[in-house]
Amino acid sequence: MGEESGRTATPLLDRIKTPRDLWNLSIEQLRQLATELRTETIDVVSQTGGHLGSSLAVIELTIALHAVFHTPHDRLIWDVGHQTYPHKILTGRRDRILTIRQRGGLAGFTARSESEYDPFGAGHSSTSISAGLGMAVARDLRMAEGSGGERAIVCVIGDGAMSAGMAYEAMNNAGAMKARMIIILNDNEMSIAPPTGAMSGYLSRLVSSRKFLTLRDLGLKLAGQVSSRLERKARRVDAMARSMMTGSTLFDDLGCYYIGPIDGHDLHQLIPVLRNAREADIDGPILIHAVTRKGKGFAPAERNPEKLHAVARFDVATGEQEKTKPGPPKYQDVFAKALITEAEQDPRIVAITAAMPSGTGLDKFAARFPSRFFDVGIAEQHAVTFAAGLAAEGMAPFCAIYSTFLQRAYDQIVHDVAIQRLPVRFAIDRAGPVGADGATHAGSFDLVYLGCLPDIVLMAPADEAELVHMVATARKIDDRPSALRYPRGPGTGVLLPAKAEELSIGRGRIVREGSTAAILSLGTRLADALEAARLLEADGLSVTVADARFAKPLDLELISQLARSHPVLVTIEEGSAGGFGAAVMHHLTWEGLLDRRLVFRAMTLPDRFIDHDSQEGQLADAKLKTMHIVETVQQCLKQSVGHS
Numbered sequence: 001m002g003e004e005s006g007r008t009a010t011p012l013l014d015r016i017k018t019p020r021d022l023w024n025l026s027i028e029q030l031r032q033l034a035t036e037l038r039t040e041t042i043d044v045v046s047q048t049g050g051h052l053g054s055s056l057a058v059i060e061l062t063i064a065l066h067a068v069f070h071t072p073h074d075r076l077i078w079d080v081g082h083q084t085y086p087h088k089i090l091t092g093r094r095d096r097i098l099t100i101r102q103r104g105g106l107a108g109f110t111a112r113s114e115s116e117y118d119p120f121g122a123g124h125s126s127t128s129i130s131a132g133l134g135m136a137v138a139r140d141l142r143m144a145e146g147s148g149g150e151r152a153i154v155c156v157i158g159d160g161a162m163s164a165g166m167a168y169e170a171m172n173n174a175g176a177m178k179a180r181m182i183i184i185l186n187d188n189e190m191s192i193a194p195p196t197g198a199m200s201g202y203l204s205r206l207v208s209s210r211k212f213l214t215l216r217d218l219g220l221k222l223a224g225q226v227s228s229r230l231e232r233k234a235r236r237v238d239a240m241a242r243s244m245m246t247g248s249t250l251f252d253d254l255g256c257y258y259i260g261p262i263d264g265h266d267l268h269q270l271i272p273v274l275r276n277a278r279e280a281d282i283d284g285p286i287l288i289h290a291v292t293r294k295g296k297g298f299a300p301a302e303r304n305p306e307k308l309h310a311v312a313r314f315d316v317a318t319g320e321q322e323k324t325k326p327g328p329p330k331y332q333d334v335f336a337k338a339l340i341t342e343a344e345q346d347p348r349i350v351a352i353t354a355a356m357p358s359g360t361g362l363d364k365f366a367a368r369f370p371s372r373f374f375d376v377g378i379a380e381q382h383a384v385t386f387a388a389g390l391a392a393e394g395m396a397p398f399c400a401i402y403s404t405f406l407q408r409a410y411d412q413i414v415h416d417v418a419i420q421r422l423p424v425r426f427a428i429d430r431a432g433p434v435g436a437d438g439a440t441h442a443g444s445f446d447l448v449y450l451g452c453l454p455d456i457v458l459m460a461p462a463d464e465a466e467l468v469h470m471v472a473t474a475r476k477i478d479d480r481p482s483a484l485r486y487p488r489g490p491g492t493g494v495l496l497p498a499k500a501e502e503l504s505i506g507r508g509r510i511v512r513e514g515s516t517a518a519i520l521s522l523g524t525r526l527a528d529a530l531e532a533a534r535l536l537e538a539d540g541l542s543v544t545v546a547d548a549r550f551a552k553p554l555d556l557e558l559i560s561q562l563a564r565s566h567p568v569l570v571t572i573e574e575g576s577a578g579g580f581g582a583a584v585m586h587h588l589t590w591e592g593l594l595d596r597r598l599v600f601r602a603m604t605l606p607d608r609f610i611d612h613d614s615q616e617g618q619l620a621d622a623k624l625k626t627m628h629i630v631e632t633v634q635q636c637l638k639q640s641v642g643h644s
Contacts, residue, residue: 008043010036018092019066019117027267030067034060034267037086038297044085044097046316049436050108053294053301053309054083054158057188057264061156061290062086064270065184068278069152072116077132079157081109081122082310083186091117101436103613108437123440124405125378126164128155129183133174136181152278153181159188160355163377168254171285175255178283182274183256186264188292188305251287260289265296306358328493331486332429334464336361338471338500339398339427340368346475348396352376354383360400360429380405384412384424391422396475400427403443403485404434410449417481418453424481425474426450431460431485432523432574433605433619438612443485444605447522447579450483451552457482457505458552460523460573464491466549472500487524487574489615506553514542517568517633520559522548522580525572525603525624532629543633551580559584563593563600567640570632572603572624579604599636603629 012029013036015021025033038059045052063086065076071091078084088106089097093115099105110118120131132155142148161167162185174181251258259277262269270290277286294309295301300319313322329337343349343365350372357363357375366373376383380401387397401409406428417424431443450458457477461467461484470484511526512533521529526547533543544566546558551573563569569588571581581602588594605622619625 008036008039010040012036013040013089013094016090019071019090022063022067022090023070025067027271030063030267030271034063037063037089040089040094041085042298042316044089044100045311046314048098048100048102049310049312049314049322050085050101051082051309052298052311053305054080054188055085056296056298056301057292057294058083058156058186059086059296060265060267060270061184061186061292062090064267064274065154065156066090068271068274069154072119074152074154075119075132075135076117077120077128077135077153077155078110078118078122079128079155079161080125083156083158084110084118087117088115091115101438101612103611103617105612107612109440121440123437124408125161126157126166128157128161129167129170129174131155132181132183133170133177133179136174136179137177140180154184155181156184156186158186160378163355164379165381171251171254171256171287174285178255179285180283181285182277183285183287185260185287185289186292187261187289188264188294251289256285256287257282258287258289260287261291262289264290264292328491329464330361330490331464331467331488332359332361333364334361334467334491334496335400335427335429335471335486336364338468340365341500342471342475343369343372346396348394349475350374350390350395350397352383352387352390352397352399354378354380354401354405356400356402356405356429359402360427362400380409381412384409385416387424388412388416388420388422391417391424392420396423396425396478398425398427398474400429402430402441403428403432403446404430404441406446407449413450413481414453418456421455421480423478425477426481426483427471428483428485430488432487433610433615433622434488435615435618436612439609442610442618443487443574444576446483446485447551447573447575448577448582451579451583453481455480456552457550459484459503459550460548461486462521462524462526462547462549463494465494465497466547467491468497468500469503470549473503473505476502477505485523487615492524492527503549506550506555508546508548508550508555508558510544510546510558512543512545514544515566516542517570517637518544518546518562518566519629519633520546520548520562520569520571520584522551522571522573522575525574525629528624528626529572529629531626532633535626535630536633541633541637548580551583554583554587556587559587560591560593563588563591563598567597568599568601568633568636570601570603570629570636572629574619574624575605577602577604577607597640599640601632601636603632 012033041055093106096106101108107114109123111121112118132153136153139151249258262273294305311321351362351365352374353360353362354376355378383399387399390397428446434441450456459470461470467486474482474484519529529545533545536543571584573580581604610618610621
C-alpha cells in the first residue's frame, strides 16, 4: 500500500498497526496522520467504490477516538457503519481494505465476525445508542458482581440517524437509568447550533473539564441534602449556568449531559473534550455534539456531498465516477416514471419515502409534483402510518421503501394499514439480493412477512414492462393494501409499453407451453426460467414456463392446471423460504394435488444470510441461476413416475 503502487507516501500511517500506536502521538502528529489517512481513504474508495463522503467526514473523529479510548477494551459502536473505512484502516485491516464490499473481503459496514474492534454490527441506522446502553448495563452488572472491570462505552451516531425515533427512545432510557456512556453526535448536515469561532470550542472544553464537572457535581450533591425547595433552586441555577454557556438542549431534557457543538475536524478540540468525557465522574450519558463536513478534504465530495456519498470507482483528480455502459433503465427509474404518469391522471396520488428520494427514484416525482412528495427522513414506522392517514382521507399514497428498511415498520403495516384495509401502496425497492451492501441490506423477507397478511395484494414484476402495468394496477386498488416488489439495478431491456394496462388481480400468465415439467416463476427470475426451458428443450424435454405475477392472491386455477398437467412443478423466487413457494405448496396440499405423485420443489434463497458480493454472485450462491433451474428440473424428473 506504499509508493510502489503509485500512491502518495504515508510514513506515519505506515507505522500504525493497531490503535495502541496512536496513544503516545502528539496532536501535531495526529494531524499529520489525519492528512495521510484522508489521502488513503480517497485512494481506496477510488479503486473499490463505496461510501466516501461519510468516511471523509470522520477522519479526525476516528483518530481522536482511538487515541483517547483503549479499544477494543473500551467499546466503540458506530451507527450504520458506512463511515468506518478509516476505522478499519486503523484497526489492523489496512492490508485488506482494497477487498471491501467484495466477495470474501471486508464488509462495507461494521461486523462482529470481522474484528474485535467492531463490538456491534450495523448497516441500518439509529441502533448504536440502544446497543451501547445494553453494553453499559452489562458492564455495570458484572462490576457489581465483581466479575468485570471498568470500560468506556462510546456510540457514534449521525444527524441523519437522529431522525429515527429509536435513537430518542434509547437516549430517554439511558438518561432515566443514568447510564454511564458517551454519545457522539456526528452532525454533518443539519445546522443544529453550528460552532461559532474559537469561543465555542473553548466553552465546550471548559464545560467538559473535570474541574467544572466536580464543582457542578458538588453543587448537585449538596442540593440533595437540603430541602426540596432549595434543591429545585440549585438545579435551576445549574441549568441556567449551562444554558448560558452552551444553550439548553433537547438532549439535556432527555437526561444527557450536552457538550458542544465542537469542530469535529479540529483535533485540538476533539482530544481534550474526549479525554474530559472519559474521565468525568458523573452519572448519566454524556452527549458530545461534533460538527463535521461530508467529503471533508476532497473538493468534489465537498461540492456535491449527496452525489459522492456512495460512489462507483472514480478519478481522484476530478472526482468523476466510472461511467457504466449504456443499458436498460433501472427499475427505480421505471417505477418513478410510471408513477408520474399515473399522478398526472390522478391528483390523489402522493409519494412518500424515508430518506431515500434518489435511491427510490422519487426525486423525479418530487421535481414534477413537489407538493405531493414527502421525504419523512429515516423514519420508516412514521412513513407507513403517515401513508395510512393519507389513505384514510381518500388520498392514494405510494410508500417507496427498500425491502430491508420496510422490516422496521412491520407493526405499522399490520396494525395501521392491513387491519383497517387502508389502500396504501408499498413500492418495495431492492427486493432480493442487492450486491455489495450484503446481508444487512438484502431484500430477502418481504414475501414472507407480507404474504401472511390477510387481504393484501402482493405483486412482483418479471421485467420493467410488467412493473409499469403493476404501478397502474396498484393505483386502482382502493379497498385494501397492495405492494409491488422489484430488484436493484437495470431492467431486462424489454420495450416499455406506451400505455399501462390494469392487470387482473391474482391472475398469472403462461409464457411458454410444454408438457414434461412446469416452472412457475415469481418476479425477475423469469428470464432465467425461460433460458432453462430452452436448454432443457435441447435435451428433448418440453417445459412450460409461467409467470405468477401475484404472490397474493395466488392464481389457484393456474397452479392447479400446472400441477395436473405436469409430473414436475418447480417454483422460483428471490425471497426466503416461507414465501411464494410455501404458499403454492399449501394450496397443493389442501387440494390433494401432491397425493398424485407430483414432484414439487420450491427454489428460494437459502436459510442463511448471504454475504456481500455482486448481485449475480449472490444469485449463484443462492442457486437461483439458469443452470440451477436446469439441474433442479432434471433431478425432479428422475424422481417422477415414468422418468426414472
